[in-house]
Amino acid sequence: MRIDIVTIFPTFFDALDISLLGRAREDGILEVEVHDLRTFTHDRHRTVDDKPYGGGAGMVMKPEPWGEALDTILPAEIPDVASGAGPIVIFPSPAGEVFTQAMARELSGASHLVFGCGRYEGIDQRVFDYAGSRASVRLVSLGDYVLNGGEVAVMAMIEAIGRLIPGVIGNPESLVEESHEDGLLEYPSYTKPSSWRGLDVPPVLIGGNHGAIAAWRRDAQLERTRRVRPDLLPPE
Numbered sequence: 115m116r117i118d119i120v121t122i123f124p125t126f127f128d129a130l131d132i133s134l135l136g137r138a139r140e141d142g143i144l145e146v147e148v149h150d151l152r153t154f155t156h157d158r159h160r161t162v163d164d165k166p167y168g169g170g171a172g173m174v175m176k177p178e179p180w181g182e183a184l185d186t187i188l189p190a191e192i193p194d195v196a197s198g199a200g201p202i203v204i205f206p207s208p209a210g211e212v213f214t215q216a217m218a219r220e221l222s223g224a225s226h227l228v229f230g231c232g233r234y235e236g237i238d239q240r241v242f243d244y245a246g247s248r249a250s251v252r253l254v255s256l257g258d259y260v261l262n263g264g265e266v267a268v269m270a271m272i273e274a275i276g277r278l279i280p281g282v283i284g285n286p287e288s289l290v291e292e293s294h295e296d297g298l299l300e301y302p303s304y305t306k307p308s309s310w311r312g313l314d315v316p317p318v319l320i321g322g323n324h325g326a327i328a329a330w331r332r333d334a335q336l337e338r339t340r341r342v343r344p345d346l347l348p349p350e
């Protein structure tokens with residue numbers, strides 16, 4: 115997969131050099147390029163923002179640097195956007211659709227993702243409209259809270275998407291039993307020692323009865339989901 119990131123804080127993404135995603139980049143599974151939005155400005159101050167038309171608080175990111183960045187990154191030929199072919203451009207935004215494991219899985223099948231990190235009060239609407247004429251565009255929110263900009267959200271999305279790309283995680287079985295994959299939260303895990311500071315591992319997990327272990331884990335998933343995230347369960 116090819117990933118392009120546009121940001122005014124390129125060093126935010128230095129962390130993509132480490133851990134599993136760093137290895138995936140070394141192995142050629144993931145190709146990441148970070149673009150500094152300010153390299154697409156032409157004034158002495160490398161200005162990327164201006165006052166909002168119509169007034170209001172804060173600053174809005176100007177369209178021109180974004181247009182040049184997108185022209186550099188997106189292929190010259192315009193794909194049949196409606197068919198879903200071609201790159202997907204993702205703008206993190208608290209006004210977007212909420213990012214989920216299902217969306218991460220869907221996006222992990224794409225061949226080219228472009229992330230545009232907004233700052234200030236947002237990006238001039240025409241940037242989204244222009245990007246939409248050249249590629250599929252999605253506004254995606256990490257959750258119902260406001261971050262200072264898109265960078266942290268993009269790091270989270272790249273990690274969630276990247277680990278689902280075949281070959282990134284050594285043992286793909288570990289992906290099957292984790293939270294959200296089957297719509298439930300994951301069960302609690304234990305390792306040695308079986309007794310620690312007066313706290314014991316549930317005996318069923320030590321007994322070797324695989325059917326009983328599977329049933330215990332399923333019950334634990336259901337109990338935890340009911341208690342912490344009842345919204346994930348179908349209505350009774």
Ligand code: ADE
Nearest residue numbers: 206207208255256261267
């Ligand atoms: N930018 C600011 N807040 C955000 C959020 N909640 N999700 C994604 N991007 C954001």
